Amino acid sequence: MSENTQPRTPDEVGVPDPMQYMHPVLKKNYGNWDWHDRPRPGVLHHVAKNGDEVWTVRAGTQRQMDVYTIRKLCDIADEFAEGHVRFTTRSNIEFMVSSYDKVEPLIDKLQAEGFPVGGTGNSVSMISHTQGWLHCDIPGTDASGVVKSLMDMMYEEFIKEEMPNRVRITTSCCQINCGGQGDIAINVQYTKPPKINHDQVANVCERPAVVARCPVAAIRPAMVDGKPSLEVDEKKCVCCGACYPPCPPMQINGLESTKIAIWVGGKHSNARSRPTFHKLVVANLPNNPPRWPEVAEVVRKILYAYKENAKDWERMGEWIERIGWPRFFELTGLAFTKHHLDTWVGARHTMNMSTHIHF
Amino acid sequence: MDDTIRGAGGQLSWPGFITGLSTRDASQPASGGPNDVKAEGNGMGKHATPLLDELESGPWPSFVTGLKRLRDSEGKQYAPMMNDLLGQLEHSYEERLGFWKGGTVSVFGYGGGIIPRFSEVADKFPESKEFHTLRVQPPAGYHYSTEVLRKLCDIWERHGSGLIAFHGQSGDIMFQGCTTENTQKAFDELNEIGFDLGGAGPALRTSMSCVGHARCEMSCYDEARALRSMINEYLDEMHRPALPYKFKFKFSGCPNDCVNAIHRADFAVIGTWRDEMKVNQDEIKKYVADMGRKYFIDHVINMCPTRALSLNDDDTLEVDNKSCVRCMHCLNVLTKALSPGDDKGVAILIGGKRALKVGDLMGTVVVPFMKLETDEDFEKLVEFGGEIIDFFAENALEHERVGETIDRIGLPAFLEAVGIDPDPNMVKHPRTSCYVRTDDFTEEAEKYFAKHGKKSDAAVAAE
Numbered sequence: 018m019s020e021n022t023q024p025r026t027p028d029e030v031g032v033p034d035p036m037q038y039m040h041p042v043l044k045k046n047y048g049n050w051d052w053h054d055r056p057r058p059g060v061l062h063h064v065a066k067n068g069d070e071v072w073t074v075r076a077g078t079q080r081q082m083d084v085y086t087i088r089k090l091c092d093i094a095d096e097f098a099e100g101h102v103r104f105t106t107r108s109n110i111e112f113m114v115s116s117y118d119k120v121e122p123l124i125d126k127l128q129a130e131g132f133p134v135g136g137t138g139n140s141v142s143m144i145s146h147t148q149g150w151l152h153c154d155i156p157g158t159d160a161s162g163v164v165k166s167l168m169d170m171m172y173e174e175f176i177k178e179e180m181p182n183r184v185r186i187t188t189s190c191c192q193i194n195c196g197g198q199g200d201i202a203i204n205v206q207y208t209k210p211p212k213i214n215h216d217q218v219a220n221v222c223e224r225p226a227v228v229a230r231c232p233v234a235a236i237r238p239a240m241v242d243g244k245p246s247l248e249v250d251e252k253k254c255v256c257c258g259a260c261y262p263p264c265p266p267m268q269i270n271g272l273e274s275t276k277i278a279i280w281v282g283g284k285h286s287n288a289r290s291r292p293t294f295h296k297l298v299v300a301n302l303p304n305n306p307p308r309w310p311e312v313a314e315v316v317r318k319i320l321y322a323y324k325e326n327a328k329d330w331e332r333m334g335e336w337i338e339r340i341g342w343p344r345f346f347e348l349t350g351l352a353f354t355k356h357h358l359d360t361w362v363g364a365r366h367t368m369n370m371s372t373h374i375h376f
Numbered sequence: 377m378d379d380t381i382r383g384a385g386g387q388l389s390w391p392g393f394i395t396g397l398s399t400r401d402a403s404q405p406a407s408g409g410p411n412d413v414k415a416e417g418n419g420m421g422k423h424a425t426p427l428l429d430e431l432e433s434g435p436w437p438s439f440v441t442g443l444k445r446l447r448d449s450e451g452k453q454y455a456p457m458m459n460d461l462l463g464q465l466e467h468s469y470e471e472r473l474g475f476w477k478g479g480t481v482s483v484f485g486y487g488g489g490i491i492p493r494f495s496e497v498a499d500k501f502p503e504s505k506e507f508h509t510l511r512v513q514p515p516a517g518y519h520y521s522t523e524v525l526r527k528l529c530d531i532w533e534r535h536g537s538g539l540i541a542f543h544g545q546s547g548d549i550m551f552q553g554c555t556t557e558n559t560q561k562a563f564d565e566l567n568e569i570g571f572d573l574g575g576a577g578p579a580l581r582t583s584m585s586c587v588g589h590a591r592c593e594m595s596c597y598d599e600a601r602a603l604r605s606m607i608n609e610y611l612d613e614m615h616r617p618a619l620p621y622k623f624k625f626k627f628s629g630c631p632n633d634c635v636n637a638i639h640r641a642d643f644a645v646i647g648t649w650r651d652e653m654k655v656n657q658d659e660i661k662k663y664v665a666d667m668g669r670k671y672f673i674d675h676v677i678n679m680c681p682t683r684a685l686s687l688n689d690d691d692t693l694e695v696d697n698k699s700c701v702r703c704m705h706c707l708n709v710l711t712k713a714l715s716p717g718d719d720k721g722v723a724i725l726i727g728g729k730r731a732l733k734v735g736d737l738m739g740t741v742v743v744p745f746m747k748l749e750t751d752e753d754f755e756k757l758v759e760f761g762g763e764i765i766d767f768f769a770e771n772a773l774e775h776e777r778v779g780e781t782i783d784r785i786g787l788p789a790f791l792e793a794v795g796i797d798p799d800p801n802m803v804k805h806p807r808t809s810c811y812v813r814t815d816d817f818t819e820e821a822e823k824y825f826a827k828h829g830k831k832s833d834a835a836v837a838a839e
Contacts, residue, residue: 024483024484024485024560025484025560025564025567026484026485027483027484027485027486027563027567027572027573027615028567028568028572029572029611029615030567030570030571030572031513031572031604031607031608031611032513032514032515032516032572032583032603032604032607032608033513033514033515033516033570033571033572034515034516034600034604035515035516035517035518035519035590035600037515037521038515038519038520038521038524039517039519039590040519043519043590043591044590047589047590047598048589048595048598050591050592050593050595051593051715052593052711052712052715053592053593053711054711054712063591063592063593071591073591077436077437078437078542079436079437079438079439079442080439080541080542081439081442081443081539081541081552082439082442082539082540082541082542083442083443083445083446083538083539084446084529084532084533084538084539084540085442085445085446085449085538086437086442086445087525087528087529087540087542088526088529090525091522091525091526094522095522100521100522100523101519101520101521101522102519102520102522102525103517103518103519103520103587103590104514104518104520104542104543105518105587106518106543106584106586106634106635106636108541108542108543110542113591131437132437133435133436133437145545146545147545148544148550148552149474150465150468150469150473150474150475151439151461151465151552152476152491152493152507152509152552152553153474153476154474154476154477154478154493155474156474157474158472159465159468159469161439162428162431162469165431165434165436165438165439165440166431166434168436169433169434169435169436172434172435172436192731193730193731193732194730194731195545195546195730196545197545197636197639197640197730198636198639226774226775229774229775230732230733230775231733232732232733232734232735257731257732259732259733265477270472270473270474271473272472275472283639285633285636285637285638285639286631286632286633286634286704287631287632287633287638287646287701287702287703287704288631288632288703288704288705288708289679289680289681289703289705290681292633292638292639292738294639294736294738304472306427306469306472307427307428307430307431307469308430308431328674328675329671329675330675330679330705330709361735362734362735363735
């Protein structure tokens with residue numbers, strides 16, 4: 018590479034047109050679909066208004082894929098499907114075929130190559146998750162590892178459709194919660210204020226911006242050992258970690274600090290009830306690689322309490338809404354504490370302003 | 377502008393040439409099932425990864441096995457990088473800490489789109505000391521031919537780590553693991569086959585749309601067209617970050633909201649319809665026969681949130697379309713019998729975001745309905761998107777999302793700023809607080825009546 022070469026000017030093409038890559042039956046019937054059903058778990062069958070049909074086989078992936086895995090999926094698509102794939106928002110891959118007799122050989126091949134077929138309808142789909150220790154600059158845990166451990170535990174629920182309704186799980190490596198809302202959310206929850214390296218703050222951090230970032234105004238400028246730095250009012254601090262990204266010397270992660278919390282009842286669909294945010298169930302679980310067994314155990318308890326007790330079509334949050342939180346904590350064997358009482362803005366609206374009480 | 381490719385602290389990057397590798401041809405990786413790769417004591421000085429090795433067992437596909445395939449790809453430029461990457465990741469598993477820091481890396485002409493990562497433990501793991509991510513915008517709806525996927529893989533084998541995520545939570549294809557020097561090369565090749573960088577930092581972000589029109593009968597508008605029209609119009613805001621904070625558009629074809637727009641997008645476009653839903657009564661009867669009447673009543677009729685459904689004595693369905701809120705439940709259950717109506721369009725909800733800094737916000741209705749069919753409709757949508765971006769750019773505080781801005785100034789001020797009249801569909805219920813000055817209530821009511829073609833009581837009395 019010559020240092021004198023003018024770099025290439027980008028061609029600002031923006032979002033690529035999907036039509037050039039789309040399966041021909043999808044392209045032909047774009048905007049003209051009539052109905053669908055699911056002949057078996059992992060398979061969708063769509064019928065167009067003109068009678069055209071397409072079968073979609075959905076398979077789980079590890080999301081963080083090496084090129085060999087991607088090429089293997091391409092080989093499968095070329096040999097057993099029709100050379101086109103798409104991905105779902107939860108990193109499942111979908112293969113489209115235009116005749117039903119191609120479905121079984123495709124499934125057999127995917128399973129033989131280690132790709133679970135499922136994730137449709139009332140199953141537990143792949144966990145949407147974040148980057149973790151593999152690539153993030155502020156992670157409390159490794160979402161990929163947590164997700165691998167949990168998907169191993171829930172494998173049967175991915176390949177079957179035996180849940181009351183779909184279960185959408187998310188994992189996030191810090192409280193920013195890039196993984197998003199979920200029926201169950203497994204998120205890092207910090208438990209200690211940041212540990213400040215005062216030697217570095219002045220050089221690394223834009224101090225007013227860090228002060229402004231704190232949601233509880235617990236950070237103020239200070240001189241420490243003769244150096245301009247920042248200090249934290251630890252009585253006010255809610256240990257959210259918001260100061261850490263703009264100021265890495267304010268280390269929020271640590272063996273004693275970084276814990277995992279589990280939340281339930283988030284839902285993004287408008288079906289039946291309005292969309293909801295997930296709610297805290299358990300905090301202070303250990304951040305325990307490589308398999309996070311304590312987290313997996315709590316998720317298992319919640320998942321199977323839901324499976325055994327919810328009515329068909331009830332999402333996690335709707336089931337709890339019906340049976341009430343006392344019954345939820347009873348059925349899952351989990352503890353209700355003062356930390357479940359919201360203290361943030363609008364907290365009063367989360368309280369029971371009625372005599373609707375479950376016994 | 378020729379000095380944009382720099383590492384942290386403004387130093388020109390270390391070339392990162394690979395040394396000490398076997399040059400014999402081995403195009404196939406030493407791969408296979410779990411645990412067949414032993415990490416210790418071979419010629420390449422592979423890092424032992426006993427903790428990560430535990431993530432190779434179990435039925436779900438293992439990302440660790442994939443990382444090892446890359447490490448074991450002898451002769452590939454990325455093999456040493458992936459060996460040290462595995463070493464650093466194992467180190468993270470031991471210490472329960474991350475060891476990446478950010479910095480400044482970009483490609484010529486753009487300010488954003490690269491997520492720079494420099495190792496804090498580069499002394500132990502020098503080959504992966506630079507491990508940047510290219511955020512690349514996917515085709516709307518995530519459609520790929522195997523041909524283009526293979527091209528993406530080839531480019532990333534030449535210049536990157538061989539590790540790609542389909543897709544990140546931002547909606548981008550995440551090309552993870554690139555040296556500072558190779559970032560420009562990788563981008564150039566990706567760009568030459570029609571791909572462009574996505575958003576990062578305080579900027580317009582990469583967007584997402586559901587499968588929609590391509591394969592879903594619930595779809596109420598052309599999601600891919602809406603996404604591409606919007607994002608491609610305002611690309612400058614993505615590539616040259618200059619907004620107060622991030623701004624996200626998301627496009628869902630129906631209220632099932634499969635791309636999570638209400639939770640996550642500053643500007644959520646959700647398909648819906650105004651006229652009556654379509655009912656095929658013969659199919660309804662078949663569903664009732666298949667499910668049984670009790671199941672049908674319990675799981676369709678009784679789950680309707682606005683009690684808009686009733687099962688007739690002859691097993692046909694009665695729908696009170698004026699009470700229906702288009703929640704989608706009955707359509708989801710009875711896919712063959714029920715469909716959206718013909719008068720389709722979109723609702724627009726503004727202001728969704730996660731916790732930082734005021735707490736979670738969902739988008740709230742700002743446009744209850746607009747048609748989205750003709751060229752003019754799409755232009756109008758894009759124009760409105762631009763107005764909201766402009767409002768955000770001019771009024772938001774630094775690091776404030778538009779939902780927070782609206783909370784700070786109140787929805788009435790926001791509506792006035794963007795020229796939209798209040799509508800009862802914007803609220804769950806009218807205000808309960810009496811702390812408001814209402815001396816122009818009558819004039820406001822006149823405006824409402826004028827808009828709705830009605831005369832107010834006051835006007836009628838005056839006649």
